Amino acid sequence: MNISGNTVFIPGSTSGIGLALALALHARGNTVVVGGRRTELLDRIAAEHPGLGTVVIDTTDPASIRVATEDVLARYPDLNVLVTMAGIMHIEDWHRPADFLASAESVVTTNVLGPIRLIAAFVEHLQSRPDATIMTVSSGLAFTPLRITPSYNASKAAIHMLSESLRLQLADTTVKVVELVPPSVRTALLPGQESSEFAMPLEDFVAEAVELLATRPDAKEIQVEQVKFLRYGEARGDYDEVVATVNHLDPHGR
Structure with a gap:
């Protein structure tokens, strides 16, 4: 995608990666609209960043998406x-359904059905534009699982394959499909993640991602250097070691 001169809508961008990306894209000369459920956050963003547009949206609610x-x-x-930025991540224990089923359903609703419904809502309009982009957001955990977040891992793997498939289907249109693949980033996605030494600083991640968008306008995936450890374990032949490292296991998975 071109890095400037766009009109960009980012649902799920009242904090974390979404808001940081919105501000970075606005600074690059784009009209940017942030979306979120909480009006008080949207009002604060509008007051603090008067150049940004705001829209109330709950991506788990089809009626809200339509409005x-x-x-x-x-x-x-x-x-x-x-x-399609909105996403949640829950720690789950799959030994008993009472411990995980509601969580898993909410993760799939937000992380998979949300993007599907958003794309369905906008894809016809985007095809009418001379140069358009759908940016999906997967994760390094789409390629290397974190043991404590099964539904999140699966949801992001689904987004990766959805992105691959849509890119093929929309190849005969003006719409490009770009997949943003974050590593662990210092946000509030999980408790303690904002201060995790393992996680990439938010400002560093967004700066590198935006620079990749600027210098590689035809990229299919936006992969900062830190995510490649997770992204390419299987291709490198060290997948088991990567899984063990991410989950703090020995090489035999214990």
Whole structure:
């Protein structure tokens, strides 16, 4: 995608990677609209960053997506970039369904059904634009599992394959499909992650990701250097060692 001159909608961007990316893209000369469920956060963002647009949207609610889509397209008819940012991550124990089923269902609703519904809402409009992009957001954990977050890992693997498939289907349109593949980043996605030494500083991640977008406009995946350890374990032939390292196990998985 081109790094400037776009009109970008980022649902799920009232904090973390989403908000940081919104600010970085706005600084690069894009019109940026952030979306989220909580009006108080949207009001604060609008006050602190008057150049950003805001839209109320709950990506787990199909009715909310419909209303938000109408609002966005009415106010921003030049929209040509959709970033399906919204996502949640839960620690789960799959030994008993009472301990994981509700969590797993909420993760799939937010992380898989949310992006599917968003793309369905905007894909016809995006095809009408001369140069458009759908940016999906997967994870390094789509390629190397973290033992304590099974549903999250699976949801991001689904997003990866959805991105690959949509890229093939939309190849005959003006819509590009770009997959952002974050490593662990210092956000509030999980308790303690904001101060984790293993996680990449948020500012560093967004700066590197935006620079990759600028210098590799035809990239299919945006992979910062730190995520490649997770992304390519199987290709390198050290997948078992990568899994063990991520999960602090010995090489035999114990």
